[in-house]
Amino acid sequence: MDLRTYIISVAAAAVIAAVVNMIAPEKWTKYVGMATGLVVVMCIAQPVFTLFHEDVFEGFRAEAQVSEADGDILLRSEIKAELERRVEEDAAARLRSEFNRECTVDAEIAVNSAGEIEGVESLRVYGKKIDSAALARLREVYGVSEVTYEGYRENIKKPE
Numbered sequence: 001m002d003l004r005t006y007i008i009s010v011a012a013a014a015v016i017a018a019v020v021n022m023i024a025p026e027k028w029t030k031y032v033g034m035a036t037g038l039v040v041v042m043c044i045a046q047p048v049f050t051l052f053h054e055d056v057f058e059g060f061r062a063e064a065q066v067s068e069a070d071g072d073i074l075l076r077s078e079i080k081a082e083l084e085r086r087v088e089e090d091a092a093a094r095l096r097s098e099f100n101r102e103c104t105v106d107a108e109i110a111v112n113s114a115g116e117i118e119g120v121e122s123l124r125v126y127g128k129k130i131d132s133a134a135l136a137r138l139r140e141v142y143g144v145s146e147v148t149y150e151g152y153r154e155n156i157k158k159p160e
Contacts, residue, residue: 009043072115087105091107091125101127107122119144120142121146123144123147125150
């Protein structure tokens with residue numbers, strides 16, 4: 001580290017610390033002051049640590065390595081889970097409002113071989129007995145042929 005870079009980093013740390021101290025809420029001032037002071041001291045002491053071949057900021061590097069494919073798979077699974085949750089809530093609310101039935105619904109979302117969401121694959125309804133008109137309505141609304149009534153389940157999910 002050359003002298004110019006050292007001076008610029010210490011000055012930048014001091015300016016940033018001063019700005020953070022000014023915008024921090026009054027009840028946090030002593031904690032923010034302590035944290036920013038520690039950062040400034042570490043910037044000032046950096047040349048001493050380099051004499052001992054120690055990198056002060058070594059542990060602060062992000063080492064997470066996620067491939068793009070893994071990220072896409074994770075994102076798709078999160079989207080699928082959220083879509084299933086929303087369909088389940090909507091179908092339960094529809095049964096409650098249109099047919100006066102307190103039920104829970106489990107939805108299964110269809111995903112093709114490319115990982116793309118195609119739509120609702122099936123719905124399973126739990127709770128008080130519902131008639132064929134309600135099942136037909138769910139088939140119509142969600143464009144799914146497989147809507148089944150599974151009977152009463154003890155642990156019915158409460159609507160949020």
